[in-house]
Amino acid sequence: MSAPTKRNTRQRRAIIDFLKTRKEFISAKELYSEMEDSKVGLSTIYRALSDLVNDGDLDVFIDNDGESRFRLCGSHHHHHLLCRKCGKSVEFQAPEAEALAERLGASEGFSEMEHRLEIIGTCRECV
Amino acid sequence: MSAPTKRNTRQRRAIIDFLKTRKEFISAKELYSEMEDSKVGLSTIYRALSDLVNDGDLDVFIDNDGESRFRLCGSHHHHHLLCRKCGKSVEFQAPEAEALAERLGASEGFSEMEHRLEIIGTCRECV
């Protein structure tokens, strides 16, 4: 993955390997129980997930019960924020949008979701 | 508002009146302290907010600290989920998207945000 700052421990490898086998979002607790054979502590799972998120290797979103759910990042898919006056544009990632598209599509019986999101505003210089 | 199932109590009126004066998102706890003159219990605030959300009168999103933040709904703005094969479409609301647009735009110094979001998938019949 993209993090050079962390040591390569058995626990971290196990977590990443597990995530690779998993396409859907998963919570820390679920990961903990599904990985019980690997003997990785819950604190370690929380720490590893947090690091992976910071390194940009994981998408996260918070579900309706307030629990965070994680998934390995796919591509370099992104969105745009652009100014309606000068056209200046900023790229951004939006895990919430990724998760939302999956959840919403699935809840309506759709599959193979893709989506488009763009935000238009007036930038500081154009106000 | 749009809820016929709830009684019209002093507390509920106070909460709605307060929300009307407030354009930004606010958390339950913040509402509690900012409304302390109105003597409304925290439990009541949580219940009222939850009811208002269920009735579609409030937008919610969960901030980075896992705390829910609320705001009175604006218009009947909505989004579309559509099938890439047959074109069938479903309308949906996405408070997360509304909140995301505001947050993200603001964080980049933009104002007067609007946005467009659409999800494309394959519907059950077209798989």
Added chain:
DNA sequence: TTGATAACGGGAATCATTGTCAATAAGCCG
């Protein structure tokens, strides 16, 4: 006004997440 019952509120309970800290094990140097 009254009675049925929804709503209130204060405190306890829940539960995901974070902090603590002694024990352990990467990674490095010789």
Added chain:
DNA sequence: CGGCTTATTGACAATGATTCCCGTTATCAA
């Protein structure tokens, strides 16, 4: 291959937002 330094681990405690509980109070139709 051994030690050394220090990041990492994991069991457990602590936190904090939200929900639950339950005796009390207020609403409102009749």
